[in-house]
Amino acid sequence: MGYRDSPRKTLTVPVSKGSKRKKIVRRLWAPPKWRDTLVISVIGSMSLIFIASLAIDRWQGSELQRTFSEAAARGRSALARVETLPETESKELAPGETYEYKDALPTSGPFDRRWPKNGFYREEIATRRLVSSLKHGNVVIYYDFPAPDTLGTLRRWTALFDRDWGGIVVVPKSGLGAAVVLTAWDKRLRLDPFDPAAAAAFIDTFTGPGYARR
DSSP states (O other): OOOOOOOEEEEEEOOSTTSOOEEEEEETTOOOHHHHHHHHHHHHHHHHHHHHHHHHHHHHHHHHHHHHHHHHHHTGGGGGGOEEOOOOOOOBOOTTOOOOOSSSSOSSSOBOSOOOOSEEOSSOOOHHHHHHHHHTTOEEEEESSOOHHHHHHHHHHHHHSOSTTSOEEEEEOTTOTTOEEEEETTEEEEESSOOHHHHHHHHHHHOSGGGOOO
């Protein structure tokens, strides 16, 4: 295939009196120089904003991780208050199969084959799915009407623990009042009032594949 030149536009303008008209050829696609400068400036500005945003996000994430780790270290002594509950029958429930849990906040038992995505929720989730989350190495945290800063803390922590087999699920549960209850497989800790150091120590200790039940 031969080279195909770009479209051309021919302008005819007078050069001087009595002279012949001169043809000036200009490519239609050639932008003015100021447009090139503007495009380069916009692209450069957008790149700087994107890089700055990534740097801020990374710094905020590392700062959140640091404060969480410090809180977990301070709360180690609270692990002595963690309940270890007897493990109940653990089996996968068939679709449509029902089961009545003896405990309102179970830490083991029959489970659904699906579990919720780790994160913060404002609506209750079926117990069988939450038990499945525990089985897969996650911590389930229940709240009702805690202080606003408590909810803010729990919401921020979900950004740190959003991975599979080692995350947290924060869900509402009526009847708890200001208390917050943390559960892992066979483990439970009730905090009334909420103690962020104790909660961080519980999460740090009982999340991950080591606490998954297969």
